[in-house]
Amino acid sequence: MMKLYTKVFFRAVFNTDFGERVRVVGDSPLLGSWDPKKGHELKTSEELFPSWFSLEPILLPIKEKVQYKYVIVDETGKLINWEEIEDNRELVPTGVEMTVEDDNGLYREQTQSHLESYSMALDAEQQLVTDSKQREDQVTQARVTYVHQQEMDSMIDENDTLLVVSFELPVKVSKSEDGQFVVTPGKTALLPTLYQQRKKTKIPVKTIGWPGIHVEDPRDQEEIERLLADYDCHPVFPPKKELDEYLAFCHRFLWPLFHNVVILDTHSQQPFNNEQWGHYQAMNRLWAEAVVRVAHETDLIWVHDYHLLVAPLFITRRIRKANVGLFLHIPFPSSEIFRCLPVREEILRGMLCADLIGFHFFEYARHFLVACKRLLGIEHHCRMGGFLGLEYGGRSVMLRIGHVHIQYDDLRTMIESSDEIKRMTQDIRSKYEGRYIFASVDRCERLAGLILKMRAFQNFLNTYPYAQGKVVLIQYAYPTISYWDDTSRMRRELTNIVDKINTDFQDLDEGRGASGHTSEFHHVVFQVKEVTREEKYALFQAADCLLDTSIRDGLNLNPFEYICCRKDEPGAIILSEFTGCSRALASALRVNPWKIENVSEAMDRAMNSTFEESRDRFLRDQNYLQHGSTLRWAEEFLLDLRRSRKREDMLYVSWGFGAGYRVLGMDQHFRHLEVTEVIQAFRKAKNRIFFFDHEGTLAPDRRRITAIPGENLFSQGSGPSKAVQACLQTLCKDPRNTVVILSGRDKESIEAWFGGIENIGLAAEHGFYYKVPTITGNQWYCMSQNVDYTWKQIAVELMMQYVKRTQGSFIENKGSALVFQYRDSDPDFGQWQAKELSNYLSELLFGYPVSVMTGKGYVEVKLRGVNKGVAVQKVLSKLTKINGEVDFILCIGDDRSDEDMFSVVNNLTSQDEGSEDFHIGRTTSQDPHVPQRRRSQDHFRLKGGQRTPSDGLSTKLGSPSPAVGVQSNSPSLPHSKPPPSPMLPLPASAQDGIRADTSATTLTPGKAAAQTTYFTCTVGKKPSHARCYLNDTDEVSELLEALQLFTTKHNVVGSSSTVPYHISYMQGHSPRPLAADVFFGVEDESVERKDSL
Structure with missing residues (x-):
């Protein structure tokens, strides 16, 4: 329910000295929460002094009591004195606009005399113009205020806390040689960046996740907890065996499937592992319990990525009104791919226990919406402000679309201040001086498209002989945990391809070093190793072109970082059209990695593009990245998360068991009938x-x-x-x-x-x-005494035409109503047909005593008022x-x-x-963690x-x-x-x-x-x-x-x-246990007649 606000003006009388100011301070965040530096400042003038008044109103929640006092501050905002009254003043905002007169009407008396003398001097025509302008301004202000109020509900209170929940902590704990636990920064890109920015946020930030080390001794766990407390981190200690099975499920089933890959090798088809699915749920429950131990009902809980898709389910089971957000950092697959997962409904229901679900791009959100519609029968709707939402169990689950950014300025400062990056960059440029450098840093897995990249580079050298001896491809591949792919076999395949390219296009003339000795030159430099940040940024600074041929990828921040590293030296970017960031960058040359000729043409175009052409596109993307940041992206998500929180006027109850659990939103008066x-x-x-x-x-x-x-x-x-x-x-x-x-x-x-x-x-x-x-x-x-059924002839004829063309549909005759049922048809096609049918029925039956209604899976024509x-x-x-x-x-x-x-x-x-x-x-049953009214x-x-x-x-x-x-x-x-x-x-x-x-x-x-x-x-x-x-x-x-x-x-x-x-x-007996798959929705009754049409 939208929160309403009253525009409040204040008036008071204070005989202040020169340079002193008067402010209103109160218990509302909009009045500074009793902080004089953040209070609402009043104004005065030579004609109206000692009256102090509001030039602009302040928006206060309607009908909510507010306590306040006046304070006197100096020009810098430093407190001089509080007003000398025993108790706090109080007000209850009402209406659209309200004036608080703490001046005994002095301001009205002063302004009235001024207005009277002023009005006498005005011409009647000027007065009419002024009144008209004021009315226009009032209308404009009212509309602006209404739009502004939509965002006021999402304000985050300074007393709130943000809990960032992820698989790994942004810092890593390890044991030194002397047996002491030490903390080092994490290797992932996003979470360490968010973690570093936590001090810049308005609210406290705590992170929950695995510290990267297995310890079973309770004393060691307590020591790590004390150590991480200084870093605002709360560790989770999963058993090693269960964690391995959990990661196996994530990487064997979820990772490839969410990247729209059902199976990669027909010789290694494996059935679904229910035991690993059990471990996945157990780990999500373990993370949720860690959240519950430190969470309060008003806190914001932000869950990250596919490792914890059902964590919102376990969190809301313990704290029903928890404000939970979930952001998926990988793609969401198409519904046809997702339905291959045996636990598809359980995962969807787990995700829908969140209040807000975030995706990088609309394509991923669209796949999620279609999956919800086809598998759970849930329709989506649009809300004011650009929200997409789903009505699930009486709650509105909102969707947010917006990709992650980088901290451009911070990254630029770090690169320029690092002597090691400068040295490594110079080494690469010196070694390959005079040659065009293609570079890439990818995961060593098949979805990175490394084999396709090597084939495309080989075709490029064959198709464009001028490039032989003048180009080099530097490829870093860092190993990842991969249970569904044989990484070592892939490494052997890549090494064989690289060796063949270097052998076929060997060039000794161009390989003379600075000392004059001949050294063998390689067109491809391929290394599989852990890549440090310094190595990556040095390579990006030295490279003329970033080459990415991913088969599937979520966002990939490498192109963003490449643009940041190049600064004033425009570089070319070749991106697979299957990676998310290709939709965000204007300068990228988009390619289909499966068509190696297309990739080769892009490499040729990158080498031969003019400086002006590259600069214009490059600067456009650089400007885009400079105006975005990880911190701003996080703040916008959190504001939407607060706006999506569960309504205070609703009762939220638990329903279902296991992975079928859900939170139902009910009217507060809803109860079991005794x-x-x-x-x-x-x-x-x-x-x-x-x-x-x-x-x-x-x-x-x-x-x-x-x-x-x-x-x-x-x-x-x-x-x-x-x-x-x-x-x-x-x-x-x-x-x-x-x-x-x-x-x-x-x-x-x-x-x-x-x-x-x-x-x-x-x-x-x-x-x-x-x-x-x-x-x-x-x-x-x-x-009714007389009923005209002639409308049925028209409705039946039209419905029969649609039944012939809509597989799975049929007509029901209910006597006083006719129903076109398409619940067994394809959901999307059936909905399109139903929409057209409804429009034609409304047009053709205009003037008849019937109404045309559409619902979930049907279009009904019935006598009006029945x-x-x-x-x-x-x-x-x-x-x-x-x-x-x-x-x-x-x-x-x-x-x-x-x-x-x-x-x-x-x-x-x-x-x-x-x-x-x-x-x-x-x-109602008491929530053990949340006080109840x-x-x-x-x-x-x-x-x-x-x-x-x-x-x-x-x-x-x-x-x-x-x-x-x-x-x-x-x-x-x-x-x-x-x-x-x-x-x-x-x-x-x-x-x-x-x-x-x-x-x-x-x-x-x-x-x-x-x-x-x-x-x-x-x-x-x-x-x-x-x-x-x-x-x-x-x-x-x-x-x-x-x-x-x-x-x-x-x-x-x-x-x-x-x-x-x-x-x-x-x-006196307990109610019978309920089935886990109890249907929670409210379906329209479908009743059929045997009467002829």
Whole structure:
């Protein structure tokens, strides 16, 4: 929820001396957090002194109490004196703009006199111009303020702490020869840079990771912890065997697959190793436990790279409101590649436990979005400010796209101050004087494309003979851990290719050294070794061209560093189009490394490009890198991470087990429905009504689509069990009860299932047809007297054309609705087709009494105003007229179509939530690491007698009409609009009226009524408009059995309030364990008819 702010102006009176200033200082960060140097400074003038006032307003959070005082400072901001009052001043910002007058109105009196004399001197025309300009300025300022407020929510408080979580620490611990532990800088590029910049950030930074050494002795571990504490590092000590298996999984499965490589060698195909997957999860859990030991709920937790993809899952399991960000430094594969991973859903769910997920480039984010859509069925959306987001379990998971930068100025300073780099650079230039130097530093692995590079260089020398003896390729390859590739075999292959090139193009004439002795010249210098920073930067300074032919790579900072090293000497850059940085640099010559002729042509172009051509492109990239930095990239990510934090007005609960765990965002009033609560309210009530969905509520949802040759598609399902039927029969026998079953099925189906229960109410096709004995007797009635079905001819014809061209799609006939279902089609193609179909349907059916709706996997055309919410409105209104005020409502459903009736029932209290009789309660498990607020345990209540007639559920209803089709033209039903839930948007269908011709009645008469208790309950813990939930249909059956037992034993109104032993026993038992793959989403109900189209 967006945080709102008030523009606050301050006015005060202080007789200050010359050179003194007045500032406002308070407990808000915007008022300096009591720091006089950071306070809000007031201004004065010769005409208005001693009045001090705000020239520009300060934005303070609306309706949040702020304490403040005035201070006097000198011209440098040094404190002179605090105002002499005993207690702090206080204010509560309200409205769009607010003025705090601590001057007893002196400023108003002064300005008023000035304004009066000034206005008299103004010409009327000038005044009009001024007013118009002021209005324009006010509009502009209001819009600028609104945009600014979008970023205000992401402000990071100085009391926050950043926890950087990575596999390795930015420093490395080793043991010296004398047995002492020593700390040295890490070898990776990014984390040491971030670590070095930590002192420049506004908040404390702590890093968590492996220190690079295996120690099992607890005393050694404690010593390392003490040693690293001075470096703001918290080490993790994984067991060596488990760590090796964990790294094997990372490099054998994740590394190649995330680089879009399924397998490299058909002779070494290996099945998925579930044991290593277990070790991967165990290591992620170990890192998460290290985070939890030092984290607070308000801290920012930043997890890095593919080693810790499921760490957000384990962190949020312990701290549910943790503000977790995840940045992936390698590519994310296409969905077709990613789906080859047996644990694909588990990894996606682990990543989605983060609040913000970062990628270097949009291509990687797009692959992630498509994978989420195809594997988890999650759609993405766009937010103001350029955010991409996913709605997952009631939470918004945001995506950020932005690649890492280098600290250009710092790197340039380090290079220029290093005598060793200067010496090594001079050595390389002297050794290869007069020759054009191609250079590269890569990992010694197949994805670096080293073999392709050597083949391309060999082809270059063959194709362009002028280059023979005038060029040299210097290739450094540093070894890496690689369990999926035989590095030694690759090294042998490369050495053989290099030897052949040097032999075929041997040149003794050009190899004469400075001493005059002939030395053999090599066109290729190939070294496999650990490369120091000094060696790399020296090579980059000496090289004329950087050559990169990676097959797949994430970002690769080498081209950025090469540009920095060259400074004022433009150099050429040849980059594989499969590396990320090729998208960021304008000067790079992009090549396809698989096409060696293309690489050779680029090498020729680099050698023969003019200085002016190279300089223009080079300077453009140099300017781009100078204006970016690692620190700025990190700050922008953290601001977005804070903006993506979990909402304070939500309740976050755990759901699922193992890798299927997730955090669900719920309305704070959402709770488990307790049987004893229902029984207590049921016992006291005299006019009760029950609304039940069928499939998924009273019976398991076993619907399936069946096709019979020569017939239409229809849906098969199952009726209620005999036990449920017996419970319903008992409830229906009590004259104080009205039971209504609402279903998307046709009349014949629900009549066959429930028709044998005496006095039961039925509503078919989401309430379009209904039969409630108290209202209609035993005859079916229709919502409208005349229904025009001519729209079906148009809709069916158009839908059939799309079904022919959309594989996996079909049409459902629901009587009052037609549905184009494409849930079994390709998700992307199906969505494209559905979008076009929806547009054409809306155009062709314009003027008909229908609405076109799109949802997850379907496009539906239905009669306007037909839904379960409208049916509930009608039944409640009619029963109120017949039996008087309803004092007990129990409404249970399980899918999207039931949300309409939840909204209608919840609307009964929309005007009374502020009264003392309205209570919201819930029981939640305490998070062991985060303090919780206390919450009451009462259910929802309101005093019916406190209502006015307008507060009730107004309807325009007449006598029920027999079930014949009639089109109606009467106006829509007026209603009280309930406040939208923070979890789900209020269904538009719940606001549609029933069309008929008669006067309005209300659910609540003007006279005082008995206390009304209502329960809205969804089946399954998921985001919903319902206030309560039951875990499954078995718990619904248990509730019905409890009501049946109570009804059987207590047939007299106002009997003893003692809860039966059966219910007490049931309440005292722990709930049944939930399956790990429990579905958390809210699907739209799909119900099929056998009727012909």
